[in-house]
Amino acid sequence: MSTDKQSRDEIRARIKPTLDKVAVKGLRAWLKAIGLSSSAYTRPTITNLVADEIAEKRLAEDALERALIGFEEASDMRIYLYKLDELPKVDTRKWLPNRLLNTGFALTKIRTFAGEKTKPMSPVYAELEGELLRVKWAEEHESLKIDDKTGAVVKEPVPRRIVLIADLASKTAELRMNPPETRHAYEDASGRTPSELYYQAYLDKVSDLLECTLLPIEWRPVVRQLVEEEEPRVVRIHIDNHTNQSNTKAKTHSSRADVRDDPDWKLAYKKNGESWAWDAQSFYWLPKVSNGFLTRELYSHIDAETGYVKVNADCSDEEVNYVVSQIRAR
Structure with missing residues (x-):
């Protein structure tokens, strides 16, 4: 096997798990956005195309990962927009880092995939640049479906991602949330899991984290x-x-x-x-x-x-x- 072929095979093996996390339509849109629009319409052909671009040094693997993390943090989201009211009147850099650390976040300058996070409100990362904050949580829900042939209930774990982006200087914030599945950790007194409890739990979490009131915009x-x-x-x-x-x-x-x-x-x-x-x-x-x-x-x-x-x-x-x-x- 030639060194060139071996290199492409190694690259393909490295990037495949990352590409597999993104829908084919999303991958095609991303290719078009970076000027690689082509006849690559299936996952294998897209994987081969991206591997070739990396092997020819026209695309960096870290740039690929950053872009696909962006897809994880943007796709299939409900996006809530707020104004931040009654924020603490002190320098953000003096109080927010400790608050993030105390709630389980590691401050970083590198965004990451959520990975296998099953527990509710599992911290993934927190990024703070000046007064621009980006926080990511992850958790696992359970989808319940009826098998058409057997009539049995089929249970399937479904990852959910939640991203907060807050501009503390302009006092604005957006909260991106994957919609909940049938079963999740947010129950009412009777053990039911209405979707409203999931959304409200994160609104309360953000309000507590930033020590402020979230005022929704008028849509x-x-x-x-x-x-x-x-x-x-x-x-x-x-x-x-x-x-x-x-x-x-x-x-x-x-x-x-x-x-x-x-x-x-x-x-x-x-x-x-x-x-x-x-x-x-x-x-x-x-x-x-x-x-x-x-x-x-x-x-x-x-x-x-x-x-x-x-x-x-x-x-x-x-x-x-x-x-x-x-x-x-x-």
Whole structure:
């Protein structure tokens, strides 16, 4: 076996476990983002392509790992946005490091994969640069499904990731959370595990960690502004599911259409738009107006009533950062 072939095989073996953690759609989006768009559409062909790029020194393995950690911390997330109220009026560097250490975090400058963390609220890492804080937890939930053939309940462990990003200078924060599975550690008095308890447990954890009050942003004006914005449109609306007084919904059928171009939608909006509650809306963020931040249309769903935006199961950290920045700008 030639040295070159051996090197590629060794690289392929090293990177495969890392690539296997990311959905193929996400890997293809990442390849396009770094200028490696190709005919690699399956996991094996993507793995071979990335191994070749590393072997030819066109891609660094640590850059690959950083990008894929970003996917772990951005994909399939509910994202809650807050203003931080009543933060301690002292230098962050004097109190926060000790607080993080006391809650089980090791301060680091290198982000890491979560790994096999099964216990609730298992600390992964904490990164503090000036007044920008990034904290990552992990835990394991249990999925329950019925086997179609046997009717038996099939139990499957599912990793969950939770990431806090707080800018203490601007007093803003976002909390990214994988949705809970059927069973998790957060029970009510009767032993049930409603999803609300899981979300609330982390909100309480963040509030306690930062010794402040979390004030959620108002989402309804954001939804309305995104729907009404023209020239340029920053989003495409494929399915319109506004909640309005007559419970009217409209749907497009073309794969790239925008429901706002439909004459019936325009008429309904002109007649009833002021009565719409703006409680929920799905969007596709458009790359052509993103100044290069997006390389593809990116799906998200805003639930203004509960107060979060949900993103794809294959998002990069950069894509989520773009969506959050656009929401905060409105």
